[in-house]
Amino acid sequence: VLALSFDGDALRLARDQPEPTAGPGEAVVAVLRAGICSTDVEITRGYLGFRGTPGHEWVGRVIAAPDAPALVGTRVVGEINYACGRCTMCTAGMDRHCPTRRVCGIVGADGAFAERLCIPAAQLHRVPDDVPDRAAVFVEPLAAAFAVLEQVPDVAGRRAIILGDGKLGILVAQVLRAAGADVLLSGRHARKLDVARSLGVTVGTPLAGADLVVDASGSPDGLATAVALARPRGIVVMKTTVAAEHRLDLAPAVVNEVSLVGSRCGRFAPAIAALAAGRVAVEPLIDAEYPLADGLAAFERARTRGVLKVLLAVSR
Amino acid sequence: VLALSFDGDALRLARDQPEPTAGPGEAVVAVLRAGICSTDVEITRGYLGFRGTPGHEWVGRVIAAPDAPALVGTRVVGEINYACGRCTMCTAGMDRHCPTRRVCGIVGADGAFAERLCIPAAQLHRVPDDVPDRAAVFVEPLAAAFAVLEQVPDVAGRRAIILGDGKLGILVAQVLRAAGADVLLSGRHARKLDVARSLGVTVGTPLAGADLVVDASGSPDGLATAVALARPRGIVVMKTTVAAEHRLDLAPAVVNEVSLVGSRCGRFAPAIAALAAGRVAVEPLIDAEYPLADGLAAFERARTRGVLKVLLAVSR
Numbered sequence: 001v002l003a004l005s006f007d008g009d010a011l012r013l014a015r016d017q018p019e020p021t022a023g024p025g026e027a028v029v030a031v032l033r034a035g036i037c038s039t040d041v042e043i044t045r046g047y048l049g050f051r052g053t054p055g056h057e058w059v060g061r062v063i064a065a066p067d068a069p070a071l072v073g074t075r076v077v078g079e080i081n082y083a084c085g086r087c088t089m090c091t092a093g094m095d096r097h098c099p100t101r102r103v104c105g106i107v108g109a110d111g112a113f114a115e116r117l118c119i120p121a122a123q124l125h126r127v128p129d130d131v132p133d134r135a136a137v138f139v140e141p142l143a144a145a146f147a148v149l150e151q152v153p154d155v156a157g158r159r160a161i162i163l164g165d166g167k168l169g170i171l172v173a174q175v176l177r178a179a180g181a182d183v184l185l186s187g188r189h190a191r192k193l194d195v196a197r198s199l200g201v202t203v204g205t206p207l208a209g210a211d212l213v214v215d216a217s218g219s220p221d222g223l224a225t226a227v228a229l230a231r232p233r234g235i236v237v238m239k240t241t242v243a244a245e246h247r248l249d250l251a252p253a254v255v256n257e258v259s260l261v262g263s264r265c266g267r268f269a270p271a272i273a274a275l276a277a278g279r280v281a282v283e284p285l286i287d288a289e290y291p292l293a294d295g296l297a298a299f300e301r302a303r304t305r306g307v308l309k310v311l312l313a314v315s316r
Numbered sequence: 317v318l319a320l321s322f323d324g325d326a327l328r329l330a331r332d333q334p335e336p337t338a339g340p341g342e343a344v345v346a347v348l349r350a351g352i353c354s355t356d357v358e359i360t361r362g363y364l365g366f367r368g369t370p371g372h373e374w375v376g377r378v379i380a381a382p383d384a385p386a387l388v389g390t391r392v393v394g395e396i397n398y399a400c401g402r403c404t405m406c407t408a409g410m411d412r413h414c415p416t417r418r419v420c421g422i423v424g425a426d427g428a429f430a431e432r433l434c435i436p437a438a439q440l441h442r443v444p445d446d447v448p449d450r451a452a453v454f455v456e457p458l459a460a461a462f463a464v465l466e467q468v469p470d471v472a473g474r475r476a477i478i479l480g481d482g483k484l485g486i487l488v489a490q491v492l493r494a495a496g497a498d499v500l501l502s503g504r505h506a507r508k509l510d511v512a513r514s515l516g517v518t519v520g521t522p523l524a525g526a527d528l529v530v531d532a533s534g535s536p537d538g539l540a541t542a543v544a545l546a547r548p549r550g551i552v553v554m555k556t557t558v559a560a561e562h563r564l565d566l567a568p569a570v571v572n573e574v575s576l577v578g579s580r581c582g583r584f585a586p587a588i589a590a591l592a593a594g595r596v597a598v599e600p601l602i603d604a605e606y607p608l609a610d611g612l613a614a615f616e617r618a619r620t621r622g623v624l625k626v627l628l629a630v631s632r
Binding site for chain 2: 089094097151223231232233238239240250253254255256257258259260261262263264
């Protein structure tokens with residue numbers, strides 16, 4: 001089958017990857033569409049030392065599931081952390097932090113930039129018929145945006161600032177607004193800010209004193225800015241994983257007793273429900289779609305400054 | 317009256333400071349004893365640009381209080397943040413974060429390294445008779461240790477690591493242990509670790525996976541160590557205000573969804589109650605006591621590596 005593959009040196013198009021077969025508890029999915037995430041771009045630069053097929057944002061159709069035959073033929077998305085299910089973290093309900101987890105297309109498991117994906121069937125969620133493929137492919141990043149609500153309860157009526165006009169920033173802005181927060185998004189790209197505005201997100205220059213600041217800037221400077229914008233005892237959600245070191249003076253965070261909350265992945269269910277109910281719009285975030293065979297060009301496009309989401313159309 | 321005074325250049329002993337008089341709502345206190353804090357040492361190096369008499373850890377006897385005559389003659393300690401009482405922060409119960417606050421001996425208000433201290437009477441707390449002066453002088457730093465319990469509820473049964481064998485670290489260790497946490501203190505000074513051990517605090521080399529890590533190391537490296545020791549979704553309490561920049565990679569905090577909580581001052585009431593009940597011991601933390609007239613020598617001693625608390629005996 002056709003797949004993109006990273007060998008530690010370069011991303012290549014592999015035309016003759018073996019057809020995967022489903023082991024115990026596994027399913028094989030025909031990928032319909034997949035999204036290229038900034039993490040995928042980082043992976044092609046060596047992030048986490050991943051080798052194989054990247055891709056963790058996808059929608060597909062189940063073509064084999066020996067232990068879950070009812071799934072065959074259904075359209076699905078998949079949670080990306082494949083946990084052991086038995087360790088302390090897993091039994092405490094924190095399977096996304098299982099120390100021996102594999103992560104789809106990121107750690108120890110091939111991902112979705114391929115015609116076929118093999119995945120533990122327990123990871124799969126059915127996609128409602130009224131959520132099109134081009135929206136379903138956003139379930140994973142949207143779940144990461146919803147994670148903010150898991151970690152910061154009671155955002156209704158709070159003043160929230162989102163730093164960063166990228167895909168994640170715009171998703172977080174929509175999620176917080178839908179939850180009743182008073183949201184302002186701050187960014188540096190005129191075109192991305194236009195997209196945010198078109199989605200009804202308030203855009204502008206933030207003033208200090210916010211209850212909640214989400215750093216989705218992707219920049220090493222974002223965190224210091226976020227801390228400066230938070231009110232005393234306010235909350236900063238850290239959504240940025242920068243490969244470089246942060247250099248910042250955290251004394252203001254101590255003096256103002258600000259909480260900095262690391263935030264990564266979220267549950268899929270609220271994201272699927274929000275897309276089905278139309279509470280979050282994602283179509284305006286899509287800048288381009290390429291067939292999988294043009295995947296290298298798609299990555300070039302995704303690496304370009306100012307570009308939002310680039311999709312791969314894999315099969316129908 | 318006699319006072320230590322910092323003029324921006326050096327700490328000096330001033331023998332002829334004017335006797336303060338109590339304005340509306342104020343009290344004048346005869347300082348009995350005062351403690352030298354690391355912040356005081358930082359102030360003599362230029363921290364926060366403070367000018368005047370430092371000293372925010374003290375116990376004294378009220379000698380004048382025109383608007384609160386019942387206080388005269390009582391033995392008291394004083395909360396250090398003098399808030400406006402009217403702004404958004406104050407009315408939200410966060411007076412310690414009042415943006416126009418003065419802070420005793422730290423920001424805009426003379427402190428307690430003097431024979432007399434003038435302070436808003438509302439800041440004062442009576443000291444129970446069974447708490448001696450040498451213990452009462454620890455109310456302020458002990459309140460800062462209790463702040464951890466305000467910010468991290470439910471420490472009972474949790475595995476907690478304290479980084480730093482200084483005064484604050486040893487106080488935090490005692491507070492967390494009294495609250496039912498499973499505490500390990502980590503430090504680098506054999507003698508200070510002996511003091512901690514003598515107080516029943518478990519001392520050793522920490523293993524990763526702690527529910528709670530308190531960085532009281534006073535070192536720019538402490539925070540990265542603390543993040544590495546916290547379990548996924550664990551909490552790091554930042555007690556260190558380092559003048560220098562931190563250099564750290566916060567990606568592990570994001571991936572592990574660790575919360576970093578800035579923590580500064582705390583309420584006095586639980587600290588006074590703990591000292592009165594003997595739940596926290598402070599006498600072993602005292603390394604030396606100097607008369608105020610030898611205050612410069614006391615500061616020299618307080619600056620010495622490996623020294624715990626140095627007290628000033630001001631009057632009787």
